[in-house]
Amino acid sequence: MKYLYLLLLLGISLTSCKKDGKETEEGIAYFGGEVINPSTNYVILLQANSVIDTFTLDSKNRFIYKLKNVSPGLYTFSHGGEIQMVLLEPNDSIMFRLNTMEFDESLVYTGAGAKKNNYLIDLFLNGEHEDQVVLGFSQLSPQIFEEKLDSLKELKLKKLKAFNSKQSPSELFIHLAESSIDIQYNLSKEVYPFVNYGNTERGNFESLPNNFYDYREKINYNDPYLVDYFPYSSFLKHHFENLALAKHFKSSKDSIYSKQSIEYNLVRLQIIDSLMTNENIKNSLLISATLEFISNNKNVDDYDKILNYFLNTSTNAQHKEYANKIVNSLKSLKSGNPLPDIVVFDISNKELNLKTVLGDKPCVIFFWSQSNMMRVQECHNKVDELKQKYPEITFIGINANNDNQDLWKKTLEKYKLNTENEFIFKNPKEAQQSLAIYPINKVIIVDKNGKIENSHSNMFSINFEEELLGVLNQ
Structure with missing residues (x-):
């Protein structure tokens, strides 16, 4: 999010x-x-x-x-x-x-004012690390999972009480800190049915105790003080996914969670529209759900159904314009089409059209960002592995969110990355839109003739190597 x-x-x-x-x-x-x-x-x-x-x-x-x-x-x-x-x-x-x-x-x-902010940032960062711990708990039964989660929450509340007694912070800080702790707890419970491997999602929902989601009665869907708090949006996203999936299961025979289901995604948009009144939060959730569906569904014929519902419910003109442009870009990136004209720089500062660097071999174009350095290492390690297996394929890496060439070069140097076939966009904003780079981990596969084979692949997918073999056997 x-x-x-x-x-x-x-x-x-x-x-x-x-x-x-x-x-x-x-x-x-x-x-x-x-x-x-x-x-x-x-x-x-x-x-x-x-x-x-x-x-x-x-x-x-x-x-x-x-x-x-x-x-x-x-x-x-x-x-x-x-x-x-x-x-x-x-x-x-x-x-x-x-x-x-x-x-x-x-x-x-x-x-x-620094101490209160450092405390909130620590809560935010610790929440990200805690996700891995909770992921391990999520393989336990609902009852034991809930007990362990309660212990984590109680520990954080005790630490907050100690901080408050020393610092005497404002009521606003206390509200934000307590909300942060509640949100992390509630988010873990919302995610549980999706990450527990015991059953299908339907089976996991049906196995939950009747009181597992009792906390939902106290949810404030429109807290104005949480508009800019990232975990609040993340919680609401997963919460509405749960509500939509539960409703979808009642009217369908599906037993698993499919991000590509247009029926499920329409229900999700309807629930967001019905429960949210704060326009800032509501619009953010609507655009997030719309782009998530579009990014996970390769059937461009389904885009307009979701897009039209979004355009009729969102009140944010910029979001509407952005969603329209993304859909139009994805339609132009259909299999068999050439890449759009995109200008990049190579390590020598030479200005090139992306089409000219493809060569006459199949290509995999992947993207990375300074905002996620862990991803930089992960994707390049994966590419190094794939290069050994598929020397007939060219792998092209592009820094997607930055036009500062010095910082780009520092990053390549810091992580000892091979600069061959590494590029940076001349105009990142325009390129992101034209190539519909959302999410950042998308990969574009191009055949030996420079035509798009798949504009929305993922190198970490279990089917990715099958796609590579397919483009090599053409």
Whole structure:
């Protein structure tokens, strides 16, 4: 969800917003930071998907900003295709420091208001690590799984109580921290039927205790303070998947969860539309569900049914424009069509049309991003393995979210990646749209004649090597 959010931000204007009303010293806060290895020369501050301002980095890659009549709440700041959260309240003076090579993990806040933000960031990052622990619990029975989950939640609540007793934070912070703990707990329970390998999804649903989802009665679907909290959107996404699948099972004979089912996905959009009233959250969930269906379904004839429902329910004009363009791009990327004209740079800064680097052999084009360095290593390791098995195929890697050639080259050097057949887009935003690069782990397979074989493959799929053999045997 976080990376989809970033793609949508690319279309947002980078203009500043002016606030009306008399400025008061009591309502002032300061926000600034230092970016190491910047991928652009600016940082964007947003709240509820609206741009507050854009800050230009100075010669030392730093900035400082004075917020007048600050509205207490979570904000987000974006740099080079990556994004993170910050809680700002009156009288805060918060500075961050981060390295784009490890964006989230390197982020540290200092200054007045830093402790509460470092606590929230730790909750967020620990939640990501905790997912692996909970994944192991998910193979247990529902009762034992719930007991272990309760223990994790209780431990976090005790730590929060100790922090609050020392720091005396605001009611807003306490609400956000408690919500973060609840969301992680609830998310784990929503995901359980999908990751437990004991039965089919239908079987897992039917085996759950009657009170397993009792917490749903207390869900606030439209909490305005959680609009910019990434895990909240992730929880709602999985929650609505569950509700839609349960409803879908009642009217169908399906026993498994199919992301490609148009009936299921229409139900999912309908439930989001019926339960959400906060337009920012609702629109984000609608675009996420729509793009997820489109990205998992290779039948372009099904796109318009989902797209039309989305266009009739979303109130976000930019989301509508983006979804329309993605669908049109995917239709043009059908099997048998040539690639669109895309300009790239090679390691020597030579400007090339992507078509010209394909050569006369079948090609696999894969994409990577500075925002997920683990993926950079994983995909290149996989490519090295595939190169040994299939020397008749050319593998082309493209940095998809960045036009900073120096940072791109530093990344290649840092991870000791072979620079042959590595490229960077000249215009990332346009290229992402033309090639419909969502999600980032998609792979495009092209035959020896430069025609698209599959515009939406996955090199980690169990069927991927069968696809490669198929294109070689043509």
